[in-house]
Amino acid sequence: MNIGYFPGCSLHATAREYAESLTAIAAALDIKLDEIKDWACCGATSAHSTNHMLSVALPARTLMLAEKQNLGRVLAPCAACYNRLASARQAIAKDKEIAGRIQAILGQSFENSVQVLSIAQLLSEMTGEIRDKCKRPLRNLKVACYYGCLLVRPPEICQFDDPESPSSLENIVKAAGATPVQWDMALECCGGGFSLSRTASVVRLSRSILQSARKAGAQAIVVACPMCHSNLDFRQGAINMRDNAPEPMPILFLSQLVGLGLGLDPARLGLSRHFVSPQPVLNFINAVKLQAEDREHA
């Protein structure tokens, strides 16, 4: 399968491991990621909080480039990028006035024909393949699936999964052989873009997410957004310091978990780039593997 690919700024910077793991699982699942040439920022946070037209025009330009490249569908792995691209697409489709102005800004013909997919949407389509290729090293690994604010919301933009009680990540995780836990904070805010400007808030919000996951017995949290990842991973030191230093909670990108499930080399999944070491997860995998080998010997 060929699909357009919009990495966005994060996947080239703080979330390089997301890009690496995505590339690895794409290869394993026969997905060809076709990066949009000359893409620009999606406009998340800064543009849409300051200039509405800019926040539509930036993604519109990217969508136009994708259209010129004949990409029918585009994957935006970052939840915020996905939200901006999908929102812009819908704003243009719904409002003739906006469409006209965008057309004028772009100065080129633009049909708004490109469909935007989140990673949850893409992998939901592929649970069959994942299940088939799964090497089952994650058996009994309990993970908390964390959606954050933007992966399935707002519903009128995403039109995917249940916005208040979603299950798509759980289904993907199950296909990859792990066991999702029931927990309550899957949709709560992690603090998002306030990581630097209002760190205290982020720490407070992210802490309750980590606590809830821990209470539910999760061994790791799976995320699908670089921002969520950075808050839960990068800020975990600060959070845990105040929480009487519990066991650190590894935060994995969905693509990393699926990669592990497919039996890919952990080195190719960028697992070493996290602040919280995912070693406990790797240890768990090894233990499962040893058990399996033992059984075979026996």
Add this chain to the structure above:
Amino acid sequence: MSDLFEPNIVAFVCNWCTYTGADLAGTSRLTMAPNVRIIRLPCTGRIDTLFILKAFERGADGVIVSGCHPADCHYTAGNYHARRRFAVFRELMEFAGIDPQRVTFSWVSASEGGKWAEVVNNATEQVRRLGPFQKYPSPAAHAGEIACKS
């Protein structure tokens, strides 16, 4: 002003919703284009496609058909039957070359005086843009052609 083409538009409306909605527009003193003349019928179910054809024959430039919203019909189902009748009529009419913009279909409830004013103004504007409907077949149309052939 005098150069502006003033279209002649006939509105066939149901008594319970649109006629009453038009009354409300009046009571609310909503100003609208004076080109639309209402003929009152009990229900959109009573509105025959023949009325529309006859209106064009008699020189109307445009026609409005309006009644109760789905589920609001005073007679429970007249508007549903009308909806099918006019869906087919409209497409056939378009196929025969009558610009569908000359016929406006709308649901206007008894409480939608504002919507009625909008429907009237939009239809008037739309038909004004299309110009007089002189092309509608007249008894003389193509008479010349027939004469040549015979």
Add this chain to the structure above:
Amino acid sequence: MSRIGVFICHCGENIGRTVDCARVAQSLGDLPGVVHSVDYKYMCSDPGQVLIKQAIQEKNLDGIVVGACSPHMHEKTFRKAAASAGLNPFLCEMANLREHCSWIHEDRELATEKAIALGRFIVEKIKYNRPLSTIYIPVERRALVIGGGIAGIQAALDIADGGRDVILVEKESSIGGHMSQLSETFPTLDCSQCILTPRMVEVAQHPRIKLLAYSEVESVDGYIGNFQVKIRRKARSVDETKCNGCGECQKNCPNKKIPSEFDQGLGTRTAIYVPFPQAVPNIPVIDRASCALFRGRAKGVKKVVCGKCAEVCGRNAVDFDQQDSFVTEKVGAIVVATGYQLYSIGKSQELDILRGYGEYGYGTIPDVIDGLQFERLASASGPTGGKILRPSDGKEPKKIVFLQCIGSRDPAKGIEYCSKICCMYVAKHTMLYHHKVHDGKAVVFYMDIRAGGKGYDEFVRRAIEESHALYLRGRVSRLSRDGDVIRVQGFDTLSGEPVVINADMVVLATAMRPQPGIAALAQKLSVSYDQHGFLNEAHPKLRPVETNTAGVFLAGACQSPRDIPDSVAMASATASKVLGLFSKELLEREPLIARVDRMTCTGCFHCERVCPYGAVERKTLTDSKGRIIKVIAEVNQGVCQGCGTCQATCPSKSVELDGFTDEQIYAAVNAI
């Protein structure tokens, strides 16, 4: 040649200001057939009407056109005036020069031109008006009331006390409806059952009321004054004529674990049961889906699995072989009082437009209950004997969060309307809670407090001031289980702060919705309904208890959310309408109905298919020797409501709708 009179009204300045009335009168006076045309300041005034009457008599007019306001305003007035001058009232028509002309235009020239055109349409139309005479139909002076809740009970009693026979149909095994489930009622906190049960008994004992409990309306034929209603009497499996309500069967039924509908699933009942001790009629019913004997039969087990109830019945009343039976009743009027159900927050919804509450776990958290469940907990006759206890572990909750507007006023959940009673009953719940659990804390999340009604706002104030309920203005975004408690995440919009409360129990004031199956009943009755299934009244202000189907009336929450006083008031209003209808032996009807041309009807019955009322009947025409000539359509005058869909559908135009005949419309269109 016609002799038509035209009367143009100035309506003071209302028409005269923008329309040159004199010119309209003059211009219409020039039309062929018009023999008299005048304008006058106020046509509807006494002198104006005298003007019309005089002209009719002096000029021997055979049709009059009054150019004035909307016919919805004064058509009756002018038709009456015409009639008093000896002219058939249906030879009087109005041209709407006010609402449809002078009030909506500013340019005097254009408005006058349009007024002339509107007048011309009507002048041309009236040339083809025919004198019509009022139709009289006989009235069967008995009423049917559908639904035995408080509204149905009230309507039945009022009609019966007014001296007319009533058939009361209730789908459950007992009357009483939701009111019988309530603990106390606002704003007086009197015990619901204490005020309701005497009325239920009155119904059972009234000589003019025939109570058909455990029955449903199967079909409705006919029309005002002459309905034939087929009623399904569902099989109780108990012979009503033999049972004396001793209760032995219920005591001996081995299956005691069935969730009780009356207790909203919080208590249990047996398979043969009366829903509550004060039931009327006090006759049990076997729930065949739960009864061991019937389940055995359904599985094809030959052996009789149980039969305890029949064994202990001293009167041999239990009848396992009873079948549904049907009765047909002839009635002249129908009161619909089917009431409501509560919206459930679950994932699957009855209607496509509705959404559940994923943010509240779709109703999977056991100590999140709805308002009616709370009523049962608070009720002395309820499953806990009136103690407020959590369904999950039977502990007394020390903190209860009440959430208002669950579903209601939320287009995202598919319900835009206000359910009206929730503000009041939530206030009542906080009081009941405070009375029963003195150290308990009640927190209420609300959007607005809507306490319009006698003593209502005072009642809410008491909840806040005397029962110390904490009212927070805002919504709750998430309910989640946190060990033993429910984490309530909300927002207090007055302080501007997010709020998190750990509650022991959460009570949802879920929206009121019409009963399931209402659409099917509405279709049987030809009554229209809104997207939610609430039945539509004929006019929202002036005809609130009538429907557009003559002879069918609405009481209570089937029309929109209603509290008890509203429902009772509506019920009494329907009773007065019904009694008014029954005060005459013959009923007058406007003769604007369809008739079929026997000569040209081909009997294709397209008309029969489209008629919303089933007014088209088949008639066989025979010659003098009895040989069939053809089968044609005929319109039942009593049933036809005059929509005219048949006429537009008839390919040969063999149907004519009086008052709007093809000739009349043709003439008007020709006058463009």
Add this chain to the structure above:
Amino acid sequence: MQELRDLAKKLLLDKQVNAILGYEWDRRGARPAFITEAGDCDRLVFDHRCVQNLAAYLSPRRANIAQLGRLAVVIKACDARAVAGLIRENQLKREDLVLIGVRCGGVVVNPSDSEQLNAENIAPRCVGCEQREPTLADHLVGETQSAPVGKANRDLRLSEIEKLNPEERLSLWTSLLSQCTRCYACRQVCPMCFCERCIADKTQPAWIESSPHSRGNFSWHLTRALHLAGRCVDCGECERACPAGIPLGLLNHKVARIVASRYGYAVSDDPSRETPIGSYRLDDEQEFIA
């Protein structure tokens, strides 16, 4: 053909019917034939030249035929749809008829056309016809037929017209319909036009002007097509009968397509199947209503 004749003979001899309505040869191809004697049954024929829709004779307008009593009729699949229509609209009783279905692989346009059926001379309506045999029939005769192949493409013709601008379309139809002399052959031959008094003959009021000029012709033909919405059986008789050669089938075909695309309805030979006009769904498309 022998199968058909034997069956007809048997029906007459067993007194199951009083007459057989079928086809026979004449010098211009095939024509309708009424056979009342078993001995005459050998006159019966059927092949691709039997284009006429014999259901037209079953219309109650033809009272003299009704006097014959119980009839057997030779029907193709398209004719069966007309019989079903007449039953559906209470003009016929199924039990009064014996239906002899013939398997049909398409017909020519005129009965006098060539003895060979080929892609050139096949009636356009038969191209794409999916029904080889009438399901309504009591008896089925003839050899199995393959789906007809032909060059004509009515859908292509429709889309050509649809591509014109409204003015061009209006002039096209005005000019085509101006040829109409109002002979009403189209109506008389149509099995579904069975009104005792046609709307076109109604004078009080005269919705449709009766003199043959463009204006009245326009109203007449649009109304005719509308009255056949969901009812036209696509037998092509109106177009064949038209002495002015007006492509009336195009109007009917257009309406059939509208009804098919909007209401998923294709005219059927099942009399119990409801037609789309005269019924409705709450969620019917209403994109054209403001």
